[in-house]
Amino acid sequence: xxxxxxxxxxxxxxxxxxxxVVFTRKGFAATKVRDIAAEADIxxxxxxxxxxxxxxxxxxxxxxxxxxxxxxxxxxFNDEQLSIPEKITKAVNYYxxxxxxxxDFPLFLVNEIITGDDMxxxxxxxxxxxxSHLIRQLFAMKEEGKLAVHPVHIMMNVIGxxxxxxxxxxxxxxxxLVKDGEFVTLMNERRMLIPLWxxxxxx
Amino acid sequence: xxxxxxxxxxxxxxxxxxxxVVFTRKGFAATKVRDIAAEADIxxxxxxxxxxxxxxxxxxxxxxxxxxxxxxxxxxFNDEQLSIPEKITKAVNYYxxxxxxxxDFPLFLVNEIITGDDMxxxxxxxxxxxxSHLIRQLFAMKEEGKLAVHPVHIMMNVIGxxxxxxxxxxxxxxxxLVKDGEFVTLMNERRMLIPLWxxxxxx
DNA sequence: ATTAAAATTGAACAGTTGTTTAAAAAGGTT
DNA sequence: AACCTTTTTAAACAACTGTTCAATTTTAAT
Numbered sequence: 325x326x327x328x329x330x331x332x333x334x335x336x337x338x339x340x341x342x343x344x345v346v347f348t349r350k351g352f353a354a355t356k357v358r359d360i361a362a363e364a365d366i367x368x369x370x371x372x373x374x375x376x377x378x379x380x381x382x383x384x385x386x387x388x389x390x391x392x393x394x395x396x397x398x399x400x401f402n403d404e405q406l407s408i409p410e411k412i413t414k415a416v417n418y419y420x421x422x423x424x425x426x427x428d429f430p431l432f433l434v435n436e437i438i439t440g441d442d443m444x445x446x447x448x449x450x451x452x453x454x455x456s457h458l459i460r461q462l463f464a465m466k467e468e469g470k471l472a473v474h475p476v477h478i479m480m481n482v483i484g485x486x487x488x489x490x491x492x493x494x495x496x497x498x499x500x501l502v503k504d505g506e507f508v509t510l511m512n513e514r515r516m517l518i519p520l521w522x523x524x525x526x527x
Numbered sequence: 528x529x530x531x532x533x534x535x536x537x538x539x540x541x542x543x544x545x546x547x548v549v550f551t552r553k554g555f556a557a558t559k560v561r562d563i564a565a566e567a568d569i570x571x572x573x574x575x576x577x578x579x580x581x582x583x584x585x586x587x588x589x590x591x592x593x594x595x596x597x598x599x600x601x602x603x604f605n606d607e608q609l610s611i612p613e614k615i616t617k618a619v620n621y622y623x624x625x626x627x628x629x630x631d632f633p634l635f636l637v638n639e640i641i642t643g644d645d646m647x648x649x650x651x652x653x654x655x656x657x658x659s660h661l662i663r664q665l666f667a668m669k670e671e672g673k674l675a676v677h678p679v680h681i682m683m684n685v686i687g688x689x690x691x692x693x694x695x696x697x698x699x700x701x702x703x704l705v706k707d708g709e710f711v712t713l714m715n716e717r718r719m720l721i722p723l724w725x726x727x728x729x730x
Numbered sequence: 731a732t733t734a735a736a737a738t739t740g741a742a743c744a745g746t747t748g749t750t751t752a753a754a755a756a757g758g759t760t
Numbered sequence: 761a762a763c764c765t766t767t768t769t770a771a772a773c774a775a776c777t778g779t780t781c782a783a784t785t786t787t788a789a790t
Binding site for chain 1: 553554555556557634637638640657658662676677679680682683684686687688690691692694695697698699702704705713716717720724727728
């Protein structure tokens with residue numbers, strides 16, 4: 325029960341890939357184990373054979389998502405060599421790259437903040453985003469009187485300006501306010517714009 | 528089947544109130560009809576008696592939420608007497624008022640964008656937010672060369688700057704970055720700040 | 731008080747869902 | 761080949777879930 329066997333990871337990986345797709349698109353509660361089995365094109369029982377339960381499988385997928393969205397970004401935020409604008413520029417570009425590849429991530433995570441029991445809490449606990457070097461820099465700036473507002477405002481703005489478009493995307497495209505393919509162009513524009521806007525906010 | 532009876536709306540309202548609470552907190556898929564019955568403290572069958580099905584009941588709750596969050600705001604956005612900054616200021620204050628009273632709304636709506644079949648689509652169709660007078664004003668400004676960026680950027684920024692804090696709130700408070708009660712203070716600060724920031728973005 | 735409609739209840743239904751089980755198939759080692 | 765482990769399969773279970781039904785209670789009108 326302890327050691328994992330190597331050899332053929334193909335079935336296990338097929339399940340995991342399918343789980344990523346279905347969980348991300350439908351959320352935990354709306355996802356049926358049979359959906360995952362069908363998407364992976366494997367027998368139903370294999371899901372419980374490789375991952376002990378639906379919940380355990382979900383935890384793996386969720387951990388991956390949080391890893392990508394939160395942990396990686398904290399590298400930039402904790403790099404003591406970088407100035408505030410440099411940190412923001414790096415973070416914005418990393419996020420936009422990531423979200424262009426995984427457009428469902430924000431909806432997925434937000435979805436689980438709501439329903440999630442402790443699942444999201446557990447990961448967020450180890451989160452170094454909100455106790456990062458960037459935060460300390462901002463607080464220091466505030467102390468010196470060089471920042472007029474609470475540092476949390478800045479943090480919320482960075483995340484809000486990057487993430488919100490991906491949340492609003494379905495509505496924007498549905499209402500033909502953003503044409504096909506134009507969304508990507510707009511997001512690429514924001515790589516420049518968001519750091520610029522934040523410079524304005526910082527004073 | 529056609530005409531609704533008047534007299535005792537108490538039970539019906541109890542169910543509706545309970546549905547608002549449970550649907551908003553857990554989302555459609557994770558909500559059981561028995562949860563709603565328990566929350567309303569009424570017999571299980573009465574949910575189907577007053578509202579034909581779980582889905583029909585959900586549509587009522589969702590329609591209310593969209594009404595509050597989208598339709599009302601379009602009044603401001605379509606008031607031809609108001610300048611762009613005036614529209615934004617009104618919208619920001621209305622949203623912050625509303626969201627302080629219903630902090631779960633954003634999570635709820637986002638949750639249903641993901642899982643929702645056509646439900647959200649149907650309402651968004653009639654949406655006058657993204658074809659509003661404000662949009663036309665912004666496009667006109669762009670034409671005149673007085674606005675450097677695509678108007679959609681501005682729209683996304685308004686919504687993002689207002690809504691994101693409510694999405695992030697659980698995480699912020701969990702990490703003690705925002706103390707008890709401080710969140711409300713921060714949101715009240717944003718009534719002034721967001722219009723200010725947007726003035727900067729507009730040129 | 732009688733009568734009819736509306737509201738409420740408890741029980742049951744039919745379908746779904748996560749999980750388990752026992753048996754078969756495949757793979758590897760000696 | 762014989763033997764053991766790992767993987768896969770079909771079937772079933774037990775709990776859950778949305779909904780319905782028949783019977784009872786409440787309400788309102790005459």
